[in-house]
Amino acid sequence: MNVEDYILSHTDAEPEYLAKVNRATHLKLINPRMLSGHLQGRVLSMFCKMIQPHNILELGTFTGYSALCMAESLPENGILHTIECDDELEDFIKQNFSASEYNDKIKLHIGDALQVIDKLDITFDFVFIDADKREYLAYYEAVLPKLRSGGFILADNTLWDGKVLQKVENNDKQTIEIMRFNDFVSSDNRVEKVMLPLRDGLTIIRKK
Ligand SMILES: C[S@@+](CC[C@H](N)C(=O)[O-])C[C@H]1O[C@@H](n2cnc3c(N)ncnc32)[C@H](O)[C@@H]1O
DSSP: OOHHHHHHHTSOOOOHHHHHHHHHHHHHOSOGGGSOHHHHHHHHHHHHHHHOOSEEEEEOOTTSHHHHHHHTTOOTTOEEEEEEOOGGGHHHHHHHHHTSTTGGGEEEEESOHHHHHHHOOOOEEEEEEOSOGGGHHHHHHHHGGGEEEEEEEEEEOSSGGGGGGSOOOTTOHHHHHHHHHHHHHHTOTTEEEEEEOSTTOEEEEEEO
């Protein structure tokens, strides 16, 4: 048994409806690795149970897996806004949301994250950044004013397959921008931060 299997065997099982989303994503889409998956999904769910947010914002829905994990803890009047730019995913995402008990608590926005954020006049308690890696810093600056003091941002893929530690090619915009985001956040006094080596790197940011 490897360490990942050991961790999973001592973590809550993936709920059946999420396992179905996971399987269907692997069957139907070419890049299923983008989905958060069992361990990170349980971590997102647990963080939301700890923080108890009313308003959650997600950038990068993909097939809806992480949105569903975060929605698990939403109270009666809580809502999760999730933004996805790929309109070809819309039907699949909606199918996955309606097969869950959280459909009424999730609002899907199809469009470019930065444009949609600009139009949302909402104060968020929790933001999950997981869309275009080249835009992480722009996302951060766009969501920080909409985050309440004491609220949290989680940024996914901040280790970017270890590429942040290696020599970067000039044309590797994703790695360059993830590194720029990491460097900026680490010296930003408006927030507290800790980077976790979970999966592909998960940075937790708390607005002061
Ligand atoms: C890593 S996947 C998200 C995975 C999902 N959060 C999960 O954990 O299951 C990134 C998603 O962001 C979307 N995306 C990329 N650029 C975007 C943009 N500018 N605005 C909104 N969504 C974007 C992609 O189409 C893709 O579906």
